[in-house]
Amino acid sequence: MNRLVKLYHQLGSPPTFYRITGKWLPWLLGGALVLMFWGLYDGLFVAPIDYQQRESFKISYIHVPAAWMSMFIYLAMGIAGFMALVWRMKVAEAILIASAPVGAIFTLLALLTGSLWGKPMWGTWWDWDARMTSELILLFLYIGVMATYNAYDDPRKGARVAALVAVIGLVNLPIIHFSVQWWSTIHQASTVSLFGKQHIPWSMLRGWLIMAVGTKLYYGYSVLKRARLLLLETEKNTAWVQKIIEQECRHA
Amino acid sequence: MIHLMPQKPEKLKTTVMLAALIQRDVLIGLRQKSQIYQPLVFQLLVVTMFPLGLGAGAKTLAAIAPAVIWVLALLASLLTLDHIFKVDHEDGSLETYVLSPVPLPASVLAKAGAHWLLTGLPLTLFSPIIAALMHLPESAFGTMLISLLLGTPTMSLIGSMGSALTISLKHGGLLLTVLVMPLLAPVLIFGASAILESTLGNPASGQLLALTALLVFSLTLVPFAAATAIRINLE
Amino acid sequence: MSSTTRPHHTELARLAKMKSVMPFEPSRTASQMPVKKAHEWRLQGSLLSCEREGAALFKPVSFHISAGESLLLSGPNGIGKTTLLEAIAGLRRYTSGTLRLNNKNIQDQLPAWWKSLCYIGHKDGNKKALSCLENLKFTARLHGHTPTTESLLNALDAVGLAGYEHHLAGNLSAGQKKRLSLARLPLVQAPVWILDEPFVNLDVAGNQWLLEWLDAHLQQGGMLFITAHDNQEMHRRATYRQELYPTDT
Numbered sequence: 190m191n192r193l194v195k196l197y198h199q200l201g202s203p204p205t206f207y208r209i210t211g212k213w214l215p216w217l218l219g220g221a222l223v224l225m226f227w228g229l230y231d232g233l234f235v236a237p238i239d240y241q242q243r244e245s246f247k248i249s250y251i252h253v254p255a256a257w258m259s260m261f262i263y264l265a266m267g268i269a270g271f272m273a274l275v276w277r278m279k280v281a282e283a284i285l286i287a288s289a290p291v292g293a294i295f296t297l298l299a300l301l302t303g304s305l306w307g308k309p310m311w312g313t314w315w316d317w318d319a320r321m322t323s324e325l326i327l328l329f330l331y332i333g334v335m336a337t338y339n340a341y342d343d344p345r346k347g348a349r350v351a352a353l354v355a356v357i358g359l360v361n362l363p364i365i366h367f368s369v370q371w372w373s374t375i376h377q378a379s380t381v382s383l384f385g386k387q388h389i390p391w392s393m394l395r396g397w398l399i400m401a402v403g404t405k406l407y408y409g410y411s412v413l414k415r416a417r418l419l420l421l422e423t424e425k426n427t428a429w430v431q432k433i434i435e436q437e438c439r440h441a
Numbered sequence: 442m443i444h445l446m447p448q449k450p451e452k453l454k455t456t457v458m459l460a461a462l463i464q465r466d467v468l469i470g471l472r473q474k475s476q477i478y479q480p481l482v483f484q485l486l487v488v489t490m491f492p493l494g495l496g497a498g499a500k501t502l503a504a505i506a507p508a509v510i511w512v513l514a515l516l517a518s519l520l521t522l523d524h525i526f527k528v529d530h531e532d533g534s535l536e537t538y539v540l541s542p543v544p545l546p547a548s549v550l551a552k553a554g555a556h557w558l559l560t561g562l563p564l565t566l567f568s569p570i571i572a573a574l575m576h577l578p579e580s581a582f583g584t585m586l587i588s589l590l591l592g593t594p595t596m597s598l599i600g601s602m603g604s605a606l607t608i609s610l611k612h613g614g615l616l617l618t619v620l621v622m623p624l625l626a627p628v629l630i631f632g633a634s635a636i637l638e639s640t641l642g643n644p645a646s647g648q649l650l651a652l653t654a655l656l657v658f659s660l661t662l663v664p665f666a667a668a669t670a671i672r673i674n675l676e
Numbered sequence: 677m678s679s680t681t682r683p684h685h686t687e688l689a690r691l692a693k694m695k696s697v698m699p700f701e702p703s704r705t706a707s708q709m710p711v712k713k714a715h716e717w718r719l720q721g722s723l724l725s726c727e728r729e730g731a732a733l734f735k736p737v738s739f740h741i742s743a744g745e746s747l748l749l750s751g752p753n754g755i756g757k758t759t760l761l762e763a764i765a766g767l768r769r770y771t772s773g774t775l776r777l778n779n780k781n782i783q784d785q786l787p788a789w790w791k792s793l794c795y796i797g798h799k800d801g802n803k804k805a806l807s808c809l810e811n812l813k814f815t816a817r818l819h820g821h822t823p824t825t826e827s828l829l830n831a832l833d834a835v836g837l838a839g840y841e842h843h844l845a846g847n848l849s850a851g852q853k854k855r856l857s858l859a860r861l862p863l864v865q866a867p868v869w870i871l872d873e874p875f876v877n878l879d880v881a882g883n884q885w886l887l888e889w890l891d892a893h894l895q896q897g898g899m900l901f902i903t904a905h906d907n908q909e910m911h912r913r914a915t916y917r918q919e920l921y922p923t924d925t
Contacts, residue, residue, distance in 0.1 A: 274669070326623045326626060329619065329622065329623045330623055332619055333616075333619045333620045333623070336616050336619055337606065337616060337620070340607070340610050340613065340616050341609075341610070342729065343728075343729040343730070344729075344730070345729075345730060346673065346674070346676065349673045349676075350606055350670065350673055350674065353606065353666065353669055353670055353673065354606060354620060356666075357602070357624070357666055358623075358624075360662065361623075361624050364627050364655070364658070365623065365624075365626055365627055368626070368627035368630045368631065368651070369626070369630070371630070372630045372634070375634065423730060426730070426731065445861060445862055445865060445889060445892055445893040445896060445898060446865060446867055446893065446896040446897060446898055447865045447866070447867060454820045454821075454822065455820070457817050457820055457821075457822055458817060458818055458819070458820050460817075461814050461817035461818050462818065464814070465803070465806070465810075465814040465818075468806065468810070469803055469805045469806060472805045472806075473805050531799070532799060532800070532801060532802065532803065532804070533797050533798075533799025533800055533801035534801045534802070534803060534815075534818075536765075536767060536795055536797055536799075536801065537801055537815060537818045537819070538818055539767060540765055540766060540767060540790045540793055540795050541790055541818065541819070541820075542787040542788070542790050542791040542820070543820070675762075675767055675768050676768045676769050
């Protein structure tokens with residue numbers, strides 16, 4: 190436990206964060222690639238074919254992990270935003286800003302694959318079911334965070350306002366989610382659910398779980414890589430960045 | 442002798458200050474008028490487009506009336522949100538209440554209250570005209586008024602938070618819309634649903650309670666979020 | 677003839693008149709007023725610095741001010757005088773250093789600091805759609821005061837805006853707008869004044885009475901933070917002058 194606390198404090202300082210996370214990057218990327226290929230292979234070729242949905246069910250091996258990630262990343266972003274606001278941590282600001290586009294892409298991916306899946310299932314590209322509508326609103330929340338950051342000339346001020354936007358979004362997310370769910374139950378006869386009520390066998394579930402771990406590693410890789418670049422940019426006048434630039438020049 | 446220093450220690454009058462803030466904004470609003478009539482004119486213009494686009498069939502219009510009334514109220518109040526704090530920021534009067542011993546969240550509440558008096562209340566009072574134009578059954582008018590009375594203050598509150606988040610941006614209008622719209626989705630859902638239920642002859646108390654809950658929730662959290670946004674923007 | 681070009685001698689006569697007619701508490705006269713420092717306050721800034729968009733604006737500054745003293749900030753345009761004034765007022769954060777009020781961190785006693793503060797920035801803070809009288813009334817009430825109409829009229833008279841009470845602030849000239857924002861000083865009666873370029877747009881007579889007000893304020897034990905880039909007299913009179921220097925980078 191003490192080591193974890195120590196690591197947390199070390200990661201709060203931009204130079205140490207930069208140094209330590211540099212070592213993690215290749216492992217995260219390697220793990221992500223291996224798990225995601227394995228998960229996809231398992232889902233596409235090994236898992237049994239759903240008797241109702243047939244081949245179209247296979248898109249769920251992208252759709253489900255993407256939808257999980259879209260929510261997971263918003264949660265991570267909200268927590269980073271809270272830390273950025275309360276403790277004014279530059280690293281938390283960088284993580285927040287770096288998370289937004291990754292999360293938005295996963296959300297978009299979930300929406301697109303959902304739409305592709307919906308066509309054979311519902312006969313239409315878009316159906317206003319509760320999950321898809323919540324996901325769409327989640328995309329708007331991501332866009333809000335990114336647009337706020339970009340609107341400010343001063344990146345630090347932009348990051349702090351964006352942090353507040355992310356926290357406000359996180360607090361509101363349950364309310365939005367439940368009101369949308371309530372709305373969908375009163376407004377329409379329940380459409381064919383994407384997931385049947387039957388018990389999902391382990392052989393089908395396995396692909397999702399492998400993908401879930403793989404995409405989390407990918408998120409870790411992507412967010413750290415972006416956050417490191419953001420820190421280099423915001424801290425460009427400090428000694429530690431100058432030193433890194435010198436080292437890089439010597440290598441080149 | 443001109444006294445420039447306090448003659449006796451004065452007790453802080455929070456109510457005086459907050460009342461002054463509301464009174465000042467309302468007086469300016471009444472004098473400039475545009476903040477009051479622009480949302481109403483906008484509503485009237487847009488509501489005219491529906492029969493033109495859909496055909497004037499009373500049944501068709503009545504079917505979409507609950508949604509149209511609420512979407513229009515939402516869009517019309519969006520027009521005015523930008524000004525809540527930005528004008529004060531531009532002319533420097535914001536500093537008077539930011540540098541005040543009265544807590545900033547309280548001032549935010551006063552500002553949102555003034556905004557509601559100038560836009561939310563007129564929109565609510567004007568809604569029967571929109572409803573009549575959309576052929577909403579008269580039996581639903583009562584529910585409509587109550588739902589707007591409960592929903593428009595939430596719009597003013599969340600809107601003041603959006604305005605505070607974009608206070609120092611020159612062109613923050615679109616960003617404000619992006620930030621505020623998703624947060625107002627629940628208000629729209631319950632508001633429109635309340636009217637719809639009462640057109641069907643069902644009680645709408647559940648929806649109205651949900652609107653009340655949203656209002657209480659915004660009343661407690663929004664002032665602090667907006668105050669934080671103002672302070673970050675002034676840094 | 678507009679008020680901004682009013683001859684000097686009538687202005688002085690008016691000022692003399694004002695001093696005798698304008699007591700805010702008629703029962704007291706100048707001779708009865710005990711000359712004591714209303715607030716034994718000290719404000720100590722050590723190695724304060726501010727930044728804009730991540731870059732430090734000026735070399736860190738330190739100062740130590742007691743009641744009855746004034747601090748004038750000077751330096752070239754864009755060096756951050758306004759930014760530092762705003763940081764002292766508590767409107768924005770300073771990025772390093774400490775600001776201590778009576779040996780306690782000012783961040784822990786901001787409400788008390790704001791209660792005793794009258795800040796007039798370069799934006800005049802007046803509402804265009806309101807008359808001079810209304811503007812003044814609301815500003816005073818936003819500071820938590822409930823002024824009488826008489827005291828409002830007196831304050832307008834003191835800044836040379838007598839007869840303008842029902843004119844809209846939006847129709848005033850730049851100098852008159854400045855006068856209107858300065859009229860809140862005798863109304864709010866704050867021990868600490870933070871004035872950002874108060875002399876800008878004021879005419880000769882305006883300069884004259886403002887200087888006298890500042891003197892009177894300090895004599896009564898007030899505290900003053902000010903920038904006044906083109907007023908030599910103010911530079912001469914300030915208790916402390918703090919020049920802001922650019923950082924080396």
